[in-house]
Amino acid sequence: MLSKPTTQQIILDCRRELLETIDPAVTDPAVKVAIQMLENVLRNCAERAAHEIAWMREESDLMMAFARDVRDALGSSTSLDAAIAAHQSGDNETLDLDAVSDSYGRAGECFSEALESVFAAGHDQLHLRGREILALRLAHEDAIKGDWGFVGRG
């Protein structure tokens, strides 16, 4: 395949075309708003295309390590054990986007179950570590979002 220009570059060039060629030719206010929204979504997609597989893998590793440590520290629970087993039985190796996304979802379920165990136990140290993982997840989401506001409202 041709890897360069990268997907990120191609999408950003489409965004430029949208803003510089298409938008000036449009007068309908509703379509203008749609163009502003499209511009934003294209930026979202460009950022995701550049990083999403690496970010999901990074977070998955942290979430699974957390889930196992919670099980070790607080003991087994049926739901946490089942979530970890489901993660382990799935495909966590393939790098195609759908496979990585599915694996990420299974890791997220383990993480969620572990967080609930931490709350039930009132374990502050694990609570704080869980928040650090959530903060990383949020940082990735924020990078994808970029500047954003409700365009066209009012």
Add this chain to the structure above:
Amino acid sequence: MIESSVMPARLEAFLAEHAGQRATVTGYEPMSGGYSRLMALATIQWADGSTEKMVLRGDPPPGKSMMDTDRATEWGLLSALGRADSIPMPAARYFDPTGDRLGTKCIVLDFVEGRSLQSHLNDCTDGNFGRHTFDLVDTMARVHSIDPNDVGDAIARPTDWESYISGLIDRFRQADRAHVESNPFLRYVAEWLDANKPAPLPLRIVHSDFQPANIMVTPDGSHRVIDWELTHIGDPREDLGYYAVYSASSGPSLIMSDPLAFLARYRERTGFGEDTINLGTLAYFSSLAAISVYAQILGGAAAMSRGLNSGIMTTYTINALTIGHANFMSACLAPSN
């Protein structure tokens, strides 16, 4: 409903059927500014010679909606609020419950002369919002002063505060279960909210999308609240929290420049005490209240993922979920704090 070539004739036939006199639609144009529903402005000339403007508010085509709400419920609510004269708002005049007449399930409302409060705020400079801040607080307090009996059985009435709040918290878990992938933010927030419930307040009408784009300012400066599609009976602090979150991401925020003054005015207008209306409960409800709109947007994203929905509105508003996550994490304090 937005096809200007066919809608005037359809609307004329509909009005002739429901209004008791013939009408000529002399103008018809789609309106922008709303996200969830289709809107259009119609200019009507009645057979008796009078003219007026009306707003049509209807469902988008199937598979094109960023959120699903029920027009029949909204019509019942608007009609009840109008009959009780509960709060100044545009009158809901007519309803096509099937879409057979107007192309989609559609409510026809009075048009409000003026501009939205958001539009007024956009004109303000240097953080000088004049009377708008307290006007906004007063309008919110008016919504929360409506007697819930005014709406009869148009919307569900919870039995008590404790079970209502627990149910609202559980909606975070339900949203997670219904989604196409696990969302740890939702499970974390649900646990935090369960562990940190505030003192209760009487259950009241909650607008649920209380923000300046949904407040029309008439030429005399008075307010008309619009867009009641998510309204329910619940804890009035939901609207305070929702407004704080919404305005933080889509400003200007009239609360964050001086939240203590904002809350003091709200307490003065509602009679609620400082034990229930304070910075702590504002933070709590800024998380809790977000679930109504959050769950709708997440549902739209899930439908798209399943191939059941499409449209720029759905993909664009996915970013609002990230705003929600940021708000959850800032409002749900870490144990060391």
